[in-house]
Amino acid sequence: MPLNFDKLLAAIARHAQTLTDAGAVADYIPALARVDPSQFGIAVAGLDGSLYCAGVAQRAFSIQSISKLFALTLALQREGDALWQRVGREPSGTPFNSLVLLERERGIPRNPFVNAGALVITDVLCQRYLQPERAVLEFIHRLLGRSTVAVDAEVARSERAHSDRNSAIAHFMRSFGNLRGQVGAVLDAYCAQCAIAMSCAELAQASLFLAGDGCQPRGARVLDPQATRRINALMLTCGAYDAAGDFAFRMGLPTKTGVGGGILAVVPGRMTICAWSPRLDATGNSIAAAAAIERFAAETGVSIFGGE
Ligand code: GLN
Numbered sequence: 660m661p662l663n664f665d666k667l668l669a670a671i672a673r674h675a676q677t678l679t680d681a682g683a684v685a686d687y688i689p690a691l692a693r694v695d696p697s698q699f700g701i702a703v704a705g706l707d708g709s710l711y712c713a714g715v716a717q718r719a720f721s722i723q724s725i726s727k728l729f730a731l732t733l734a735l736q737r738e739g740d741a742l743w744q745r746v747g748r749e750p751s752g753t754p755f756n757s758l759v760l761l762e763r764e765r766g767i768p769r770n771p772f773v774n775a776g777a778l779v780i781t782d783v784l785c786q787r788y789l790q791p792e793r794a795v796l797e798f799i800h801r802l803l804g805r806s807t808v809a810v811d812a813e814v815a816r817s818e819r820a821h822s823d824r825n826s827a828i829a830h831f832m833r834s835f836g837n838l839r840g841q842v843g844a845v846l847d848a849y850c851a852q853c854a855i856a857m858s859c860a861e862l863a864q865a866s867l868f869l870a871g872d873g874c875q876p877r878g879a880r881v882l883d884p885q886a887t888r889r890i891n892a893l894m895l896t897c898g899a900y901d902a903a904g905d906f907a908f909r910m911g912l913p914t915k916t917g918v919g920g921g922i923l924a925v926v927p928g929r930m931t932i933c934a935w936s937p938r939l940d941a942t943g944n945s946i947a948a949a950a951a952i953e954r955f956a957a958e959t960g961v962s963i964f965g966g967e
Contacts (some may be wrong), residue, residue, distance in 0.1 A: 667958060668701055668713035671951050675699045675936065676714070678947040682938035685918040688817040691721060694920075694937045699947050701934040703955070704863035706876050712860055719856040720935050721814050723917030724755065726795065726852045727777045728866065728890070733798050734783045735886050742783065745837055746776045748893060755900045755918075755943060756824050758831060766835025770897040772915065775828045778838070781849045785840040792851035799855070802865040802875060808857050815854035822846050853917075859933040862923055866933075869894075869913070869925045891925055895963070902942040909953045911962030920945040924952050926961045 679697050686692035700715040734742055751769040753759060760769055768775035784791035792810065800806045829842045838845065857865070868875045873887035882890075894913030899906040899922075906914050912924040912932075920937035922945055932955055936947035960966040 664703065664711045665713075667955070668703065668711050671954050671958075672699060672701055672713035674954065675701070675934070675947040675951040678950050679936050679938060682940050682946040684920075684937045685723075685939060685943070687918075688814070688821050690811070690814045690817040691919065694720070696937045699934075699936040699951070700859045701932070701948075701951050701955075702859035702863045703930055703932050704860070704867055705930045706867060706871050706928070708876055710860060710864065715935075716859040716933075719808075719858050719861075720921060720937070721811060721853070721917070721919035722855050722857050722862065722921055723853045723919040724772065724774075724777070725862060725915050725917040725919075725921050725923055726855050727772050727780070728869075728894075728915050728923070729799055729802075730777065730780050730784060730795050730852055731771045731890065731893075732868075732882055733795060734780045734787075735882060735890075737787050738783055739886075742780075745779050745783075746771050748889075748896075750896045750903050752901050756828070758824075758828055761828070761831055761835075766832040766837040768832070768837075770893060772893065772897045773900065774825055775832060778825065778829050778845055778849055779832065781852065782838050782840050782845050785844055785848055791848040795852050796855060799857070799865050802868065802878075802881065803861060804875075804878070808855060808861060810851050811854045811856045814856075815851045818850040818854055819846060822850060825849065859921070859935050862921060863931045863933040866923055866925065866931050870927055870929060870931050872927070888927075891927060891963075894925065899944050900942055902940075902944050906944075906949065909949070910956045911964050911966075912952070912956060913963070914952070916944045916949075918943050920948060922948040922952055924956075927963060929961065 934948035
């Protein structure tokens with residue numbers, strides 16, 4: 660890693676801070692709408708154990724759809740390739756909470772990162788674990804090597820109380836036989852998983868196995884190399900929903916975003932980057948966090964398409 664990484668991140672944070680006025684905080688639940696929108700943080704974790712931070716990189720925020728990465732990894736550990744009979748691998752080109760493709764495609768969601776796909780993954784975990792949200796949390800603790808992460812109970816409650824659309828998606832898929840458990844139990848687990856709170860530093864460190872071909876630094880194997888590369892492929896093509904093409908164009912890296920304002924990016928073989936700022940664009944992706952990762956990639960030359 661370059662020696663002046665601290666300076667680079669400080670400059671990126673200063674610039675990103677000027678972008679925090681644009682866009683709007685997710686307001687579909689009151690618990691998220693209350694967050695201070697002027698915050699920005701960024702963390703870069705290296706496979707060599709290094710960690711570089713700027714802004715509020717240690718402050719926990721609602722990881723929301725970034726949790727879909729951990730749930731998918733856990734489900735793949737348990738189910739292997741059988742999972743792909745119930746979830747597709749194509750970008751949807753639709754918003755994360757869209758229902759439109761589900762009827763035509765007979766209850767098989769386009770990919771594991773749209774809500775429909777994540778609900779199927781949660782259903783898989785519900786069949787495997789008595790407390791699936793606990794299983795996701797404990798999995799994150801194992802990845803981090805410490806038990807510092809928790810579900811924000813208020814966000815989870817609020818999310819569950821406003822889950823009409825996810826409930827509709829789940830019922831619809833159940834009518835096609837692609838949801839095995841009870842919709843209520845799947846929604847409980849899904850809403851709790853979305854309400855996990857983590858900092859940029861924690862998210863970058865917990866996801867290093869995605870840069871490490873399936874292994875955490877100094878840790879045991881999490882996933883086999885092929886499955887890990889496939890998750891990265893899905894992040895590149897589907898991780899930012901209907902902005903995935905634009906993100907791939909701007910950053911050249913696999914990313915996963917959440918409506919809490921977090922964006923996680925993977926530089927295979929090298930590092931992970933997590934940036935956070937609460938205000939979102941129309942596709943539900945953080946404006947300042949996306950700009951920060953784009954600038955980081957441009958200034959360091961990291962890209963999965965070559966460079967450096
Ligand atoms: N909890 C959110 C939802 O289900 C997650 C969406 C997101 O982060 N894109 O609508």
